[in-house]
Amino acid sequence: MTADKNTGPEFSELSLFEVSPALSSFLPEDFCTSNHIALLDDPSEDNTQSVRVGVLDTKDQGLLDEVQEMIGKTIEPVQLNAYEIYKALSHIYKIKIDSENRTVLLLSSSSDIDFAKDRKPNLILQDILSIALKRRASDIHIENYDEDVDLRFRIDGTLHQVTTSLSPSNIQRVIACLKIICELDHLERKKSQDGRFSAAYDDQGVSRKVDFRASIIPGNHGQEAVIRVLDPQRFILDINELGMPPNILNSYKRLINYPNGLILTTGPTSSGKTSTLYATVQSLVDRDLKIMTAEDPVEYEMEKVNQKSIDEFMNFSDYIRSFLRQNPDTILVGEIRDAETAEIVIKASTTGHLVLSSLHTRSAIGTVSRLRNLGIPDDYISDNLLGAIGQRLVRKICDECKEEQTQTDEMLSLFYAKKQSEKHYDGMGCESCSGTGYKGLVGIYELFFPNEEISTAIGNGTSVAELKNMAKEQGFVPLVENALDKVHEGITSLEEISRRIGPKFPHAK
Numbered sequence: 001m002t003a004d005k006n007t008g009p010e011f012s013e014l015s016l017f018e019v020s021p022a023l024s025s026f027l028p029e030d031f032c033t034s035n036h037i038a039l040l041d042d043p044s045e046d047n048t049q050s051v052r053v054g055v056l057d058t059k060d061q062g063l064l065d066e067v068q069e070m071i072g073k074t075i076e077p078v079q080l081n082a083y084e085i086y087k088a089l090s091h092i093y094k095i096k097i098d099s100e101n102r103t104v105l106l107l108s109s110s111s112d113i114d115f116a117k118d119r120k121p122n123l124i125l126q127d128i129l130s131i132a133l134k135r136r137a138s139d140i141h142i143e144n145y146d147e148d149v150d151l152r153f154r155i156d157g158t159l160h161q162v163t164t165s166l167s168p169s170n171i172q173r174v175i176a177c178l179k180i181i182c183e184l185d186h187l188e189r190k191k192s193q194d195g196r197f198s199a200a201y202d203d204q205g206v207s208r209k210v211d212f213r214a215s216i217i218p219g220n221h222g223q224e225a226v227i228r229v230l231d232p233q234r235f236i237l238d239i240n241e242l243g244m245p246p247n248i249l250n251s252y253k254r255l256i257n258y259p260n261g262l263i264l265t266t267g268p269t270s271s272g273k274t275s276t277l278y279a280t281v282q283s284l285v286d287r288d289l290k291i292m293t294a295e296d297p298v299e300y301e302m303e304k305v306n307q308k309s310i311d312e313f314m315n316f317s318d319y320i321r322s323f324l325r326q327n328p329d330t331i332l333v334g335e336i337r338d339a340e341t342a343e344i345v346i347k348a349s350t351t352g353h354l355v356l357s358s359l360h361t362r363s364a365i366g367t368v369s370r371l372r373n374l375g376i377p378d379d380y381i382s383d384n385l386l387g388a389i390g391q392r393l394v395r396k397i398c399d400e401c402k403e404e405q406t407q408t409d410e411m412l413s414l415f416y417a418k419k420q421s422e423k424h425y426d427g428m429g430c431e432s433c434s435g436t437g438y439k440g441l442v443g444i445y446e447l448f449f450p451n452e453e454i455s456t457a458i459g460n461g462t463s464v465a466e467l468k469n470m471a472k473e474q475g476f477v478p479l480v481e482n483a484l485d486k487v488h489e490g491i492t493s494l495e496e497i498s499r500r501i502g503p504k505f506p507h508a509k
């Protein structure tokens with residue numbers, strides 16, 4: 001390659017150097033591509049005291065030391081961007097450049113933790129992702145401390161520490177690799193960045209595509225990353241398998257038969273709202289309905305469903321507006337976050353569409369006050385709200401180490417007004433549940449569906465506290481009751497529901 005200095009728009013830092021295939025014998029190709037590093041000078045020339053090397057991060061001393069040892073000469077690091085390094089490598093090793101030729105992640109359920117210090121960053125990332133999938137983690141947290149890094153997986157809603165020998169400089173290289181895979185600006189280390197990528201996961205010989213979303217933020221000791229795992233296999237797509245108690249399931253199935261109106265799922269983040277919405281859509285698919293969804297993002301692709309992910313150009317309300325011109329039967333809106341979305345959702349349900357969505361509220365009846373706060377008039381809520389599901393996810397006791405336990409009076413008093421005789425269980429911890437006593441998650445539900453009397457009361461502006469009393473009289477069962485049923489059936493423990501649903505709830509009985 002000729003060094004055309006400063007000529008035209010093609011000029012880059014790289015054009016200052018003469019890289020050629022003659023450099024290929026000094027560093028292995030594999031090492032260079034996985035560490036994003038390119039040799040820029042010929043180390044065999046006698047007159048050179050030091051050798052310039054193109055790197056993403058000139059402060060990555062660990063990597064520089066390694067290269068120095070391989071070459072046997074002093075290293076002078078030159079900062080290049082990922083594209084420049086790739087271009088240099090393509091000259092040196094004659095790699096064909098094309099847009100598809102990017103780092104491909106190959107994940108496998110047979111991967112084991114091999115976090116040896118000298119392992120290449122793309123392979124470390126591959127290991128971390130593989131093991132997260134194998135352990136059914138929903139997200140991966142990489143944090144930096146002074147001399148230490150922290151790698152944790154969220155499994156069944158709880159964070160678990162992963163023991164590694166990774167160093168802070170190791171992990172910075174892994175994060176640099178992550179940013180390149182997400183096509184983010186790797187030189188930007190002062191602002192937070194979000195990205196996404198996909199990988200093929202080989203699960204015991206069967207391959208499936210898994211999507212990931214990455215969020216990278218600057219920390220006190222270097223960048224930190226959270227990677228969300230969007231594994232399609234984690235979704236329950238059969239409405240009968242969600243864990244709804246039979247009476248709630250039957251009523252809910254009746255509600256979703258309505259041709260128009262609004263059905264909401266409520267609960268905090270990670271309470272299984274997306275699973276409920278997807279399972280609901282699945283049960284509607286076979287009825288020859290046109291279903292359109294706006295999601296943040298599409299987490300699972302469903303056949304015969306027209307799905308869109310929101311982005312910086314199209315938000316929820318933009319999509320619903322355009323959906324209304326396409327005359328669908330059912331619309332799924334990931335979440336009602338603002339007044340604009342609330343208004344267009346109500347408009348869609350008024351004009352003959354069944355609209356499914358979610359709201360961040362603590363209870364199903366809380367949807368009424370949330371919609372009121374978003375500026376929806378009482379009579380519109382009364383006319384359109386078919387029902388609201390309130391839900392949480394709790395961990396299931398591991399079947400292999402489950403034992404009957406007596407509970408402390410203090411714990412019992414959180415949930416019961418008077419002594420009761422039902423049985424309680426706990427997991428003792430075994431190999432199968434990694435010593436936690438829990439394995440898998442189950443949904444806890446309540447369903448609020450206003451009858452005529454309650455609907456009229458909503459229209460008249462009746463307070464939520466009053467509506468709750470009315471609903472209870474009509475047979476509404478708060479979700480804490482469903483949780484306690486699942487405790488007595490030995491599905492979950494009292495400790496788990498006090499942690500997830502919280503002792504703030506009033507006594508159930």
Ligand SMILES: [Zn+2]
Binds near residue numbers: 399400428433434437
């Ligand atoms: Zn166990």
